[in-house]
Amino acid sequence: MPAELLALVKHDCPVCDQILPALDAAGVRVVSQSTAEETTAQAERLGLERVPELDDGLVLSQRFDPDAVPTVLLLDGGEERDRVEGIQRDRLAEVGRAAGVALAVGDLPAHRPGCASLTRDPVVARRLAAQAARRDGRLRARTIALGELEDVQEALHERGLTDGLPVVPPTAERVVAMLAHTSRDPQDLVGVVPPYEGRATVEKVAVNAVMAGCPDDALPVVLAAVEAACQEPFALHGLIATTHPAGPTCIVSGPYAERIGMAAAGNCLGQGNRANLTIGRALQLTVRNVGGSRPRVEDRAAHGWAGKVSSCFAERADDAPWPIGPLDGSTSVTLMATEGPRLIVDQLAREPEGLAASFASALQSIAHPKLVLAFDALLLVGPEHGRVFAQAGWSRERLRDALFELTRRPAGELARGAGGSPEGIDPKWISDPQMPVTKFAAPDRIVIAYAGGDAGLFSMVFGSWASGEIGSAPVTTRVEDWT
């Protein structure tokens, strides 16, 4: 096949207008990125002999992928040998000669940059990327077509796909843009979600992360959180089904948290930080939609709490009293089944022993002051409290061990009936009322995190759901595995 020219143009480009008469006169094959109507109008306006062909689906434009139009391509056997983007008079004459085409370039300017190719339009580029992902099997989720008269928010809510708040409609374009932030195959399995054993692929997690309003670069954290939630020790099935209010709380530790703008300082448990709020929400939407659990159906929580919409924060690394995150500098997600947090005030303690005693009295009340060994604690130490331990050289482990000891109480005080309350330890298990009984099953059942604003002599404590082997154990995964 001899060499030939192929020109790509669009209708609203003055540079294309300028070159089109010459291409038309020379009989060059011209293909337009615009619609039939726009292309016909352009041909009439310029008095062209032939109306340019249409680049249906922008197939040729995607194949040759020019930055600008007009682009004149020199093809040999269908393969590109040379190209000229915009107007470059001498170069156009050169490719014309190579193709045996006499291009009348004399009236053209020496140089004139072209206009952006339609494939560089951000909206078009996203649409094309989504179409390509569907073609090559990266996108496999069923498409739901909503009618023109349907309100998108109402339609999603009526189909039971939301948590009661508005969601971002998960279009293929948005999902593909988010998938660009993980190197994992969209069809990789992240976890199997109870109670209906839904398969949470990377794609499905991204769909739910889009709905949650996640920034695209938060996807690896959401994936790590879903992976943690689906591991057997986390006991997600029971956590969903329980009458207890607990839900997953997500602690992000390491440099990736800061990279995606997570809040570890002021108001880190509150409103205002998109990444914190949407990562936790994306996890919960994945659980709901992929696993199929619904509040008051499979989810039997007597009260629940706001954190079952989202509960997620980052640890504060810059001034932490102990190392934050994995020692290799990577970022981890720790998932723990918790109820809502409660404030611990101690504005007077300046020594670690006294502050630990205050923490211990708050930890005693988790679930019930007389219930022991069945619940864990997440202690979130605030910076002004953390400084007390840092100045005294207390490690996280030393604080944890101290709290384990300080939360022992004599068995007699925990017995059923003690203090007038029938809840507590069955007296048949108590041989010596003075025998100290620990609140927690082991020191590592007290999970200690560090976050909060600069000012405020406060810390927070979250109680857990039924813990350990008989319930849920905290699970830690690596964000890097999903980047």
Place this chain on the structure above:
Amino acid sequence: MVEILDPTGEREAVERPLAARPPAGAPVRIALLDIRKPRGDIFLDELEALLTARGHAVLRTQKPTFTKPAPADVRREIAEQCDAVIEALAD
């Protein structure tokens, strides 16, 4: 028209026929599954007494913990040895 991607697991429900009902009045083998909630055993003790008094055979079995689904071997034992199962859910 807006097209969105399905956020669900797209799992098709498998339809299974109901097991054959035991004949009314005839003795049957009944599993009493203790899910390990506190005092569930008290409820099941009462049920066992009532059922055995009526001539039914009772298999007492339990989950390792109330927080997790019954393991496959517990479910298989019940399915192979019994005609019906009663779970004690209560605290």
